[in-house]
Amino acid sequence: MSIRIYSARRIITMNPSNPEGTHIAVRDGQILGVGSLDEVAVWGRYELDETFADQVIVPGFVEAHAHVMEGAAGRMPYLGYFDRPLPDGGTATGIRSYAGLIERLKAIDASLSDPDEPILARGFDPIYFDGEERLTRHHLDRVSSTRPIFLYHASGHLATVNTAMLQQNDVTADLKVEGLGRDGNGELDGELREPPAMSLCRTGYQAIMRSNMDADTLMSFGMSARNAGITTVTDLAGTLILAPESRQAGKAVWQQVVNDPAFPARIAQYNIPAVPGDATSFDEVAEAILALQQEATDKLRFPGVKFVLDGSIQGWSALLNDPGYLTGEDHGQLLTVPDQFRDWLLPFHRAGINVHMHCNGNRTQDLAIDTVEAVLKEVPWLDHRHTITHAQLTTQAQLRRMAKLGLCANFFANHLWYWGDQHYEQTVGPERANGLEPCASALREGVPFSIHSDASVTPLGHLHTMWCAVNRVTPKGRVLGEQERISAYEALRAVTISAAYQLHMDDEIGSLEAGKKADFAILDEDPLTVQPMHLKDIPVWGTVLGGVHYPAPGG
Numbered sequence: 001m002s003i004r005i006y007s008a009r010r011i012i013t014m015n016p017s018n019p020e021g022t023h024i025a026v027r028d029g030q031i032l033g034v035g036s037l038d039e040v041a042v043w044g045r046y047e048l049d050e051t052f053a054d055q056v057i058v059p060g061f062v063e064a065h066a067h068v069m070e071g072a073a074g075r076m077p078y079l080g081y082f083d084r085p086l087p088d089g090g091t092a093t094g095i096r097s098y099a100g101l102i103e104r105l106k107a108i109d110a111s112l113s114d115p116d117e118p119i120l121a122r123g124f125d126p127i128y129f130d131g132e133e134r135l136t137r138h139h140l141d142r143v144s145s146t147r148p149i150f151l152y153h154a155s156g157h158l159a160t161v162n163t164a165m166l167q168q169n170d171v172t173a174d175l176k177v178e179g180l181g182r183d184g185n186g187e188l189d190g191e192l193r194e195p196p197a198m199s200l201c202r203t204g205y206q207a208i209m210r211s212n213m214d215a216d217t218l219m220s221f222g223m224s225a226r227n228a229g230i231t232t233v234t235d236l237a238g239t240l241i242l243a244p245e246s247r248q249a250g251k252a253v254w255q256q257v258v259n260d261p262a263f264p265a266r267i268a269q270y271n272i273p274a275v276p277g278d279a280t281s282f283d284e285v286a287e288a289i290l291a292l293q294q295e296a297t298d299k300l301r302f303p304g305v306k307f308v309l310d311g312s313i314q315g316w317s318a319l320l321n322d323p324g325y326l327t328g329e330d331h332g333q334l335l336t337v338p339d340q341f342r343d344w345l346l347p348f349h350r351a352g353i354n355v356h357m358h359c360n361g362n363r364t365q366d367l368a369i370d371t372v373e374a375v376l377k378e379v380p381w382l383d384h385r386h387t388i389t390h391a392q393l394t395t396q397a398q399l400r401r402m403a404k405l406g407l408c409a410n411f412f413a414n415h416l417w418y419w420g421d422q423h424y425e426q427t428v429g430p431e432r433a434n435g436l437e438p439c440a441s442a443l444r445e446g447v448p449f450s451i452h453s454d455a456s457v458t459p460l461g462h463l464h465t466m467w468c469a470v471n472r473v474t475p476k477g478r479v480l481g482e483q484e485r486i487s488a489y490e491a492l493r494a495v496t497i498s499a500a501y502q503l504h505m506d507d508e509i510g511s512l513e514a515g516k517k518a519d520f521a522i523l524d525e526d527p528l529t530v531q532p533m534h535l536k537d538i539p540v541w542g543t544v545l546g547g548v549h550y551p552a553p554g555g
Contacts, residue, residue: 003027003046004547005037008057010526014497014511024057026518029546033514051549052541056526058492059512060231060519060543061462062499064268065356065389065410065452067156068235070460071221072122072211077108080123080154082418085459087223089553095124098132098139105143118148118165120207122456125154127314127422136183137162137190150204154457155312159192161201166190169201178333179317193317193331213239213250218257226264227552228461229521229540232500232509236306236356236389238271241288251295258300264543264550266299266519268503270306270356273344286347298546303503304354306389307344309335310364313392313427314419318361320393326429332361341371349375354504355386356410362393369401376405387502389452392436393428399438399445408502411437413451413468414458420474434481439469439494441484450499451491466491466527467536488528488535520544522555 004026011021013034025032025040033040037048071087078084078092079101086092095101101124108119126135140149140162148165166172166188171180173188179197181189192198198205211217225233240250258267271289274280285305292302311317311333316325319332336344348355359365368388376384387408388394392415394402402409415423416437424433435441442449451465458464469491472480486494500510509517522541530538542551 003032003043004049005040005046006049006051006057007037007053009054011057011512012059012492012526012528013513014059014493015513018513024512024518024520026547029518029548031512031514031516031518034512052522055541056523057512057520058229058523058527059496059510060521060545061229061495062450062503062505062510063225063230063233063452063455063460063462063495064387064450064499064502065236065412066233066455066460067237068218068221069156069208069211070224070455071217071219073220073224073456075217075220076208076211077104077119077121078123079104079121079151081125081128084123085224085227085461087220087227089227098129098135102139102142105140105149109144109147112147115147118150118204118207119143120150120152120204122152122208123154124151124160125314126160127419127426134189134191135160137166137188140190148203150201150208152208153315155315156457157194157312157317158315159198159201159205161190161192161204163190165201165204168203171200175200179331193315194311194333194335209239213253215253215257218254219263222258222263222265224455224460226543226550227540228463229523229543230265230460230462231519231521231543231545232266232268232503232505233460234503235267235269238269238302240269240292241271241273241285251292254300255295255297259297261548263299264545266301266509266545268301268303268505270304271302273305273307273348282344282347286351286353289348289353290351301503301505303505304356305348306356306358307336307341308358309341309367310359310361313360314422316427319363320361320428321363321366325427327426332363334364334367338367338370341367342374345371346375346378349381349384349386350379352381354384356389357387358390359388360390360392362395362398365391365394365398369398369405369407372405372407373401382406385448385502385504390454393432394438394442396441396445399441399447403446407447409442409447409449410499410502411439411442411449411451411469412454413437413439413465414453416468416472416480417464417474418458420480421476421478424474424478424480435484436480437469438481438484439486439490443486443490448498448501449494450502451494461536462495463527463538463540464536466495467532469494470532470535488532492527518544518547
């Protein structure tokens, strides 16, 4: 086992007792030490690697809330508002008008030889088209009256379909399902809100969901992580538990792809325990998770489960406490009830399984906090690290309760940029928009937190999430809540050791120190010394994972 010593312009360790160095020694994928060349050369004969001598090494970024669907970028048409990076290093161009949307869809329609093949596209969000009527099936019918179209919104909580898609799946106005959008006459308008409604158009929704089990999508997911300097990424909506009959096949795909030396990242997969409305034994699901954990490898872990408790703020389907939404129609849906959620969560808590809870609205967050408090009284666990993820409108009172209960927060920092203006003007108004993603308050109250992209909702990339948390600017130039800005160091901590802590992996990754995995992000500039507004533009060479180099395109 030979020793390799990497030199760098600066090595930022996120280890408070040894914060930086110029050299890092690695043997067999493990860090021996960080310091000067003389300090790390004590381990014996070594090979000096100066590949990164002019660059900056930081711990490999840890993304604690993403989805494998990010790997579909470049493989499924993208119809979002903002330009988007692709796994191959290219860029998908955003669409800024309904006319542009219809034109792009017509081009896709013309490119398909099979007249029955549906158009499945992603990334659209009607909230950006201020002054336009809400997109309906009638807009999409202008593309095709015969080819089914399923347009999956950026949030993942809504979709818009055309009449042909509704007809193909026998979705009619007489169905009494919450989330089916209707016009003033009670007729279906083509908007589907939340999974119970989207799943009615099964030929579209199921095809998109199946892509999560696709080997090519999974490999592209890893490539996107590498391009962004991420060495450990979550899939926070795993489906290996949902269908026992296909569990072995799905697991085999994940094990084959992720454990392949060509795959450039580690994955922590959090499984969804059940589809809302299904009759599920959560004790049995907890046993299945524990069995999965026995099959974990160095690169593929199964730390816990994720519950989705509400929708999205920009889709008006998150549950808000008073005074509710500023404008628009409240479509808030609670996907469980208090007593039921306690029964759902308790088997996992009792089994020592980490739980992440999707809460966009602060009313839903109250439910999560109350439930964790209840199960802790029944089954004490001093190191649970259960996490409220998104936690966008967290109040000061909620932060104080979370600190006392040992709850973590994973803030969706990218909302400050991608929907900050819309939250300020349309959804929640100025005061609550200024308090979105309250990182500084979490620091003050002692709540461990990370920040995330929720890819594929927004692009995978922690230099951007850091940029959002540090600057808190919007496309219109607003600063949303200057008092909630944090420093670049605090943001770097959030996407390294703090994110690793939430995954119960901080003893292995998240900082550069003796005994940990040799996982690095290689940056062309120093994130702690560049101008704060430049953070998102720092070029990423690629990553080192377990001592193996994975250069990004152009790296």
